[in-house]
Every structure is written in C-alpha cells, then in structure tokens.
Amino acid sequence: MAAISQSLSKRKARRAPQKPSKLQPSSSLWVRVKKAKYLYLLLLIPVVYVFIFNYVPMYGVIMAFKRFTPSLGIMGSEWIGLYNFQRFFSSPQCLNILWNTIRISLYSMIASFPFPIILALGINYCRWSPLKRSVQSITFMPYFLSAVLLVGLMSQLLSVRNGVVNHFLSAIGVTPIDFMGNPRAFDHIYVWSGIWQGTGYSAIIYISALAGIDPTYHEAAMIDGASIWQRIWRIDLVLIRPTIVLLLILGVGSILNIGFEKIYLMQNSLNMSTSSVISTYVYSVSLKASRPDYSFGTAIGLFQNLVGVTLTLLINGISNKISGEGLF
Amino acid sequence: MSTATLKSVKKKNAPKPSGSDLSFHIINTVMLVFAGLIVLLPMLYAVACSFSSTEAIIQNRVILWPVEFTLESYKAVLDYSLIVSGFLNSLLYASAGTLFAVCLLLLGAYPMSRPDMPGRKFFLVFFMVTMFFNGGMIPNYMLVNDLGIMNTRWSLIIAFSFSCYNMVIVKSYFSSSLPQGILDAAHIDGCNDLRFFFTMAIPLAKPVIAVMVLFNMVGIWNSYMNAMLYTSDPAMYPLQMVLRDILFVAQMPPEMSASLDPSKTASLTDIYQQLRYAVLVVGALPMMVAYPFVQKFFIKGMMIGSLKE
Numbered sequence: 001m002a003a004i005s006q007s008l009s010k011r012k013a014r015r016a017p018q019k020p021s022k023l024q025p026s027s028s029l030w031v032r033v034k035k036a037k038y039l040y041l042l043l044l045i046p047v048v049y050v051f052i053f054n055y056v057p058m059y060g061v062i063m064a065f066k067r068f069t070p071s072l073g074i075m076g077s078e079w080i081g082l083y084n085f086q087r088f089f090s091s092p093q094c095l096n097i098l099w100n101t102i103r104i105s106l107y108s109m110i111a112s113f114p115f116p117i118i119l120a121l122g123i124n125y126c127r128w129s130p131l132k133r134s135v136q137s138i139t140f141m142p143y144f145l146s147a148v149l150l151v152g153l154m155s156q157l158l159s160v161r162n163g164v165v166n167h168f169l170s171a172i173g174v175t176p177i178d179f180m181g182n183p184r185a186f187d188h189i190y191v192w193s194g195i196w197q198g199t200g201y202s203a204i205i206y207i208s209a210l211a212g213i214d215p216t217y218h219e220a221a222m223i224d225g226a227s228i229w230q231r232i233w234r235i236d237l238v239l240i241r242p243t244i245v246l247l248l249i250l251g252v253g254s255i256l257n258i259g260f261e262k263i264y265l266m267q268n269s270l271n272m273s274t275s276s277v278i279s280t281y282v283y284s285v286s287l288k289a290s291r292p293d294y295s296f297g298t299a300i301g302l303f304q305n306l307v308g309v310t311l312t313l314l315i316n317g318i319s320n321k322i323s324g325e326g327l328f
Numbered sequence: 329m330s331t332a333t334l335k336s337v338k339k340k341n342a343p344k345p346s347g348s349d350l351s352f353h354i355i356n357t358v359m360l361v362f363a364g365l366i367v368l369l370p371m372l373y374a375v376a377c378s379f380s381s382t383e384a385i386i387q388n389r390v391i392l393w394p395v396e397f398t399l400e401s402y403k404a405v406l407d408y409s410l411i412v413s414g415f416l417n418s419l420l421y422a423s424a425g426t427l428f429a430v431c432l433l434l435l436g437a438y439p440m441s442r443p444d445m446p447g448r449k450f451f452l453v454f455f456m457v458t459m460f461f462n463g464g465m466i467p468n469y470m471l472v473n474d475l476g477i478m479n480t481r482w483s484l485i486i487a488f489s490f491s492c493y494n495m496v497i498v499k500s501y502f503s504s505s506l507p508q509g510i511l512d513a514a515h516i517d518g519c520n521d522l523r524f525f526f527t528m529a530i531p532l533a534k535p536v537i538a539v540m541v542l543f544n545m546v547g548i549w550n551s552y553m554n555a556m557l558y559t560s561d562p563a564m565y566p567l568q569m570v571l572r573d574i575l576f577v578a579q580m581p582p583e584m585s586a587s588l589d590p591s592k593t594a595s596l597t598d599i600y601q602q603l604r605y606a607v608l609v610v611g612a613l614p615m616m617v618a619y620p621f622v623q624k625f626f627i628k629g630m631m632i633g634s635l636k637e
Contacts, residue, residue, distance in 0.1 A: 032446045038521035039439040043451065046436035050458060050490050057463020057471050074470075119363060122356050131357065135364045140623060142367055144615045146550035148568045152575035152608050153374055162601050164373060167388040196367065208631050227348040261553050265576060279465070286466050287557065294466050301464025309460045 064299035077295075084299035093281070101277040104263075105255045108191045109248075115199045117244070120206035121232055136207075139200025147261040154193055154266075155180050181270035190266060190275075205247070209240040245319055253312030256304045278304045371612075378402070378605035382598050385605075401606035408584040410562060411610065414570035418549055421484045421566050426544040429489035433540055437495050438529050441502035442521075459492045465557070472558050483558040484548075484566065494540055497632055501536040502529060539629030542622050549615065571611045575604055 033040075059074075064084055066077040088094055119139060126132040142150070157164050158179040166176040179185045217235050226234070260279040267275045276284075278300060286297030372392050377385055378401060379394035389395045405411060439445055440452060463471070468488065477483040506529060514524050530537070552568035559565065565573075574580060580600045 029446060032444070036439075036442070036445045036521070038525075039442055039445045041522065042435050042525060043439040046432050046490065046495075047451070047454070049432055050436075050455060052475075053471070053488055053490060054458040054462065057467035058461055060463050060467030060470055063467065063470075118359070122360050122363070125352070125356055126360060127353070128357075131360060135360045137620075137623060138364045139367050140626075141616070141619060142371075144546060144550070144619055144622070145612060146552070146568050146571075146615075148552055148572045148575065149608055149611050152571065152604065152611075153370060155575070156374065156377075156601065156604055156608065157370055159601065162386055162388075162598060164388070171388075196370075199363075200367070204627055204630050208627075228352040229348055261551065265572065282465050287469060294470070298464060298466045301466060305461060305464060312460070 061298060061302050063295050064302045066295055068295040068298075070294075080295075084296050085303065087296065088300055088303070093276070096273070097276050097278060097281050100274055101256055101258060104187055104190060104277065105258055107187055108194055108258075109251045109255070111191050112195045112198065112202075113248075113251075115195055116202035117206050117237075117240075119199055119203040120210055121236060123203065123207060124210045124236075125228060125232075136200070136203075139203065141200070142197040143201035145197065147259070147265055150193060150197055151262060151265040154189065158189070178270070180266070181268060183271045183274040186266065186271045186274045190263065194262075202247075205243060206240060209243040210236055213239050249312065249315050249319060252315045253308055255311060256307050374605050374608050377602070378609045380602075382602040385602055386598055401603050402610070404584050404603055405606045405610050408574075408581060410565065410570045410573075410581075411567070411607075413563060414565050414567035415614070417481075417564060418567040420481070422545045422548045425485045425489060425548045426541055428486055429491070429544045430537060430540050432490055433495050433498050434530065434533070434537070436490075437498035438502055438525050440495070441499045441506070455492045455495060458490065469557055477558075479559055479561060479564075481564055484554055484564075487554065487558070489544075494543065497629075498533065498536055498540060501533055501632060505532055535628070536632060539625050539632065542625050543629060546615070546622065546626075567611065567614075571607060574607050 063074055063077070065079060065081055066074065067080050067083075068074065068077045072078075123132055123136055126135070145153070158166070160166055160176050160178045160181075163176075163179075165179070170176055177185075179189060213236065217239070218231055221231050221235060256278055258277050258279060260283070263275060263277055264280050264283070267280060282297045282300050282304075285300075286292050286294050369392070373390070376390050376392050376394050379397055379399070380390045381396035381398050381400075384390050384395035436455065440448060440455075442448070462468075472478050472483050472487055477487065510528065511524065514528060519527075549566075550568065552566065552572055555564075555566050555569045556572075559569075562570075562573075574584070580603060584603065
C-alpha cells in the first residue's frame, strides 16, 4: 500500500514540472477558481462577517440624509438631504466641538511626538543593561492600564480633596486647584497623561528601528571621531526617518478620531466647554439623549469619517511627493 | 578596514570616552532614571494608599509605603459582588471574543496570502475598505439592535471584532513563513488546501497567533465602550464597566462602604477616596500579573507589524 502511494506520488512528481504553473495565464480562470475552491471556503466566513459587521453599517450611513424614525426603518424614513449637516454646521456648539477636537489632537500629536524617540535613543545607548531593561519594562507598563484605571488614578491623585498633588501645593502655600473640573487644565491633563501612558509603548517601534541600523555606519563614524551626539543626529535620526514619517501619517489621519473612552471618562459638567469632542458629542445627542436623534449623530459621524480619510490620503500624497516615504 | 584594526580602535576608545560622550552617558542615565521614576511613582503611591488608613491619607502621611497598614478597604472591595462577577464576565468576553477574532483573522489571512487565488486583489480591497470607512457609532448600534444581540453577552463577544490591520500582519506572516515549496509538495501528495491550512499553516503560524491572541485579549479586557453601548444589565458588565461605576460616581455603592464607618476625622467622602485606591489596585492587578509574560510577545508583535511596513 505504502509502495503504491509512493510510486504514485513519484509519478505525480515527475509529471509536475510539465504541468502549467498556477500563475501562468494559459490555465483558464475557471480552472484556477476551481482549484482554489477550498480557499474560498475558508474565506467565506470572514467575508460574510465583514459584510455584516462592516458593510451593513456603511449602508446605515444613509440615515444621515434622512429623518430617521425607528418605526419606518432606514428605507421608509423621509429623505431630507443635507439638512442634518446644515444643522450641525450652523449649531452654536459646532465650532467649539471642532476646535476642541482638532486642538486636543494636534496638541497631543505634537507634544507626544518627541518623547518616544528620545526614550528609544536613551535606551539604545544605555550601556548598563539592568537599567536599560528595567526602564523599558517600567515605561511600557502603563500602556496596559485601561482608560478607566488611568483616569481613575489621575482623578485620585489630582483630587481637590486629599489628592497628593494638592497636598503638595498646599504645603508650599498654593490654594488647592480642582484640576479635573478646570476647563483650562483639561487639555494638559489629557495630553500629558497620554504621554505618561504611551511613551514606553511608542518607543518600542523606534527601538526596533534603531536596532535595524547597520552597525558599520556607527563603526565608521566612531573611527572618524564622531561623538554620540553627532551619531544620533547624523545617523540614527536620518535612518529612522521612514518610521517617523509613517507614524506621523497615521497620526494625522486620525486627527478627528480622538479615542472616545478616555475623554468621555474625563468629562464632567465643569469642563465641557473644552472637553466636548466629536465622538462624545455624537454619543450625547444620539444614544445618551432622552430624545435620541440618530440621524443627526450619524451625519456628524460620517463627516468625521470623511475628513479622516481625506486627511490620510492628503498627507500620504504630500509625504510621497516630498520624501518618497508614504504609506501606500 | 580589517576587523582586527577596528577592534583595536574600539578598544582604544572605550576606556576613556571623549568629554562629550561622557556627558552624554551622564545625561542619558539621569534621563532614564527620571523616566522610570515618573512612571513608577504614581502607581506605587496608589498601592501604598490602598493599604493605608483613611486618616493617614487625609493627613498626607503616606509617601510610598503604607502607613497604619490595613486591609479594610480590600475587604470592602472584594465583598462587593459586582467586582467578582465583572471579573468573571471580563474573563469570558476576553477569552471567547479573542477566540472568535483570531479564528476570523486566520480564516481571512491564509487565503489572502496565496498568490494563486483568483480574485485576491478584489478581496484585499474588500477588507481594506474597512480600514478607512466605518458606519460610525450609531449605524453600528442599529446593527447590533437589528441582529437581536443587544443586551446579550454575544454583543460583547462577536460584534466588530475584525481588524484588517491585524489581518495584514498575519497574512504577511503566512507569506513569509510558508515557503511555496511546502505547499507544492503537499499538493503533489494529494493534500488539499483545507487540510494544509489546518495541519501545516496554523501550526507554523503559532508565534503570530500568540501575538494576536494577546493583542485581542488586552484590547477586550481594557475596553468598556461596547459594554456601555450594548448592555444595560449590571450582571453582564465586564470589569471595566463595574470599575467605572465605582470610580466615577460621587456616591459609592452602599453595599461596599457599609463596612467602613465614618469616624470623627474622616467623612464618608474620605472613605470613598480611600476605597478607590483599593479599587484601582484590584482593577489593575490582573493585567499587572500578566504583564511580565505579555510584554515580550507584545514587543515581538509590534516588530512583526513594523517589519511589514
């Protein structure tokens, strides 16, 4: 039995080279499709899933152009065109919300941009490996804290009553400040807690990029007497530029998509003037409202999505043109 | 330049670094220590407070070590039944949700890694569109509602778990770790694609599967948004929702604070504050216990991801 199958496979193997390769256009499409039938079978579940969970909601976006009434369904509801968009752009909160969204994202992007690079360079050049390893582990740790725990920790430490920061301030003679309720402090708390949480995580990408640099560059530079500062400036930063550009593109594309979870937890009635952003606004006018306005929320969400896509494509195009380093 | 001379040059330089290199190492060490401390201290402070008495916290006597050591607040927190049910729920959502999401990823990624599958480009575009366009919060909500999984545990296990970004990572892993030769040999021996997928592709992709499992688990474990949108029954709440309800309300559940009586010096608000430290530590504990094991897989996963780019 074994011998038969062996000889069979041998014969097949001998014949194999003469068979037209799968990639050759000579075999007809139908033959290739039939050959790949099991691959389609595997793909069936993800395709159906993505169709239901990703494409059906895209169809639901039509709600943005309708006065949606649950009893009538999406199709049956009255078509009102761009009315919801007009309503958003002419509403008094609109400018405030857009400004909050863009300001917080830009601030966050710019302020948090240099730290991972600095940390990665520091870890990369650190010679004492216990320090190196412990700093990397410690700085990476807060990434695993959930938004609930992060904001919970912040509100505890910054609390007017018994918060350690205010204990310290009153010790040096400053009257306690309600940080979490102060609209002017909101941006700073949001951004710097993000830096506290994310720097170690973002540094990993740069550490791996630095590890990928050909050591001969550094050896040659050292022979020529270059200092570490010079090597960082002329070798490391130049060679990790593609990574930096890539992360910037991804950041700009999501300028309007501030994560919902953290900002929603940080909001309270006192800081709404600076903390209300698109995603939380959508939630508050639709799902959270006592008279939910689904169409209005959908319209704002659609606007946010379209701006995000446009920005990503735009920045990618610019970066391709300037440096040839784009995402696609 | 031969390696011998290179080594000698290095050796000559190593014992006495130039002035600017020495200054670099000093600044660098100071910076790294500072970075480590600034991350560590707030967490240590919270842990110290959670073991300290309410009076010690009010009087600001806690620095980084528990003062008037007590387990009162932990007792109160662990007595609260929703913490336990939240923990179990999170465990269920994280494991079942991860299992589902990773199966989806593998089923999608393997066929996409096969250059001989007709229509690959079409399917790639089909999946990639989801990276750019989404329905948004409300159409997603409507879908969950229409599917009839609103207010059920299913909504937190199977809804919106496809990530095209992760699929691309797994796909490129398949492409690079499964040489065409193995597949050809298997085909010649009469092994069909289905069997090849289960007996060859999946076992060979173990490293990337481990990474994806962890990515998903951590993501599901830490998120509360879907639970807030799609469930309203506290018995179904994952841990993060329970924590949120304790940490961000002025009044804590009476069930929890009942065991602690306000004294002369500490009001009920002070006791809440004291309890919240214990809640934070209890909430962070599962992740921090898992962290040493998770860490290296995460780093590996990010490398796999960045290599792709």
